[in-house]
Amino acid sequence: MKFAVALAALAGLASAATSSINIVLESSDPNFNGNGTSSIHEGAGINYMLVSYVSQGQTFDYDSSAGTISYPLTDEITTYFSSYGGIYQVSVYDSGYFYSFDSDGYLLANGTIPPAYACKNMNDPYQYTTYSYGLANVTSTFSDCHDVKLKKVDVSSSSTTSSSTLVPVTTSSAVPTHSYPNATSTGNASIIASATYTPITVTTNAAVSNNAANGGIFVGLATFLFLYMM
Numbered sequence: 001m002k003f004a005v006a007l008a009a010l011a012g013l014a015s016a017a018t019s020s021i022n023i024v025l026e027s028s029d030p031n032f033n034g035n036g037t038s039s040i041h042e043g044a045g046i047n048y049m050l051v052s053y054v055s056q057g058q059t060f061d062y063d064s065s066a067g068t069i070s071y072p073l074t075d076e077i078t079t080y081f082s083s084y085g086g087i088y089q090v091s092v093y094d095s096g097y098f099y100s101f102d103s104d105g106y107l108l109a110n111g112t113i114p115p116a117y118a119c120k121n122m123n124d125p126y127q128y129t130t131y132s133y134g135l136a137n138v139t140s141t142f143s144d145c146h147d148v149k150l151k152k153v154d155v156s157s158s159s160t161t162s163s164s165t166l167v168p169v170t171t172s173s174a175v176p177t178h179s180y181p182n183a184t185s186t187g188n189a190s191i192i193a194s195a196t197y198t199p200i201t202v203t204t205n206a207a208v209s210n211n212a213a214n215g216g217i218f219v220g221l222a223t224f225l226f227l228y229m230m
Helices: 002-017 205-229
Strands: 018-026 036-043 046-052 059-063 068-072 078-084 087-091 099-101 107-109 117-120 134-136 143-147 149-154
Touching: 018 036, 036 087, 107 149
Parallel strands: none
Antiparallel strands: 018 059, 018 149, 036 046, 046 087, 046 134, 059 068, 068 078, 078 087, 087 134, 099 107, 117 134, 117 143
């Protein structure tokens, strides 16, 4: 009985250490203040962080004991929030930083608030930051950079959106189409060998109405022929 109680207590502690969060922006620039963030595929096991206008953005798992912010790609593959080469990203590689949040909800990396900027033209492999703002911790090699701070918002107190529906901030309606190159498999970085990023096609109400009208004509004609053959 005591063993069962101990196990329940340990499970409760583990649950309390992990929570679901969004990472949002705070900025003196109203174009960025309060916006969410999301990640997008840029390579094998690598996703760059972008600024998003949809709800609070992508939902992450925050483990306060381990100091990690993660996102599960599959049951077997977990990606981690980190920064490499001056770029904030979510990848299968743990950066080694211990992430936490201060009493005001600001992100801390090894106990200090890290620099953060919303930038364009970050030389990302698929050039998404030509149109959208990515997140960086340096400005020297990027353009159109704006100071931001990264804050935590608990999912229980926010309105969240599935990461599959996130739309990054963009200044152009152009959507790039890419065929991802074959990815190599290295341990936890095993990714699907190839995939295609295809723009979403939206059917307008007018098109829907035309389809409905054509369908009505077809049904009417079929009914007439059936009655005529009788």
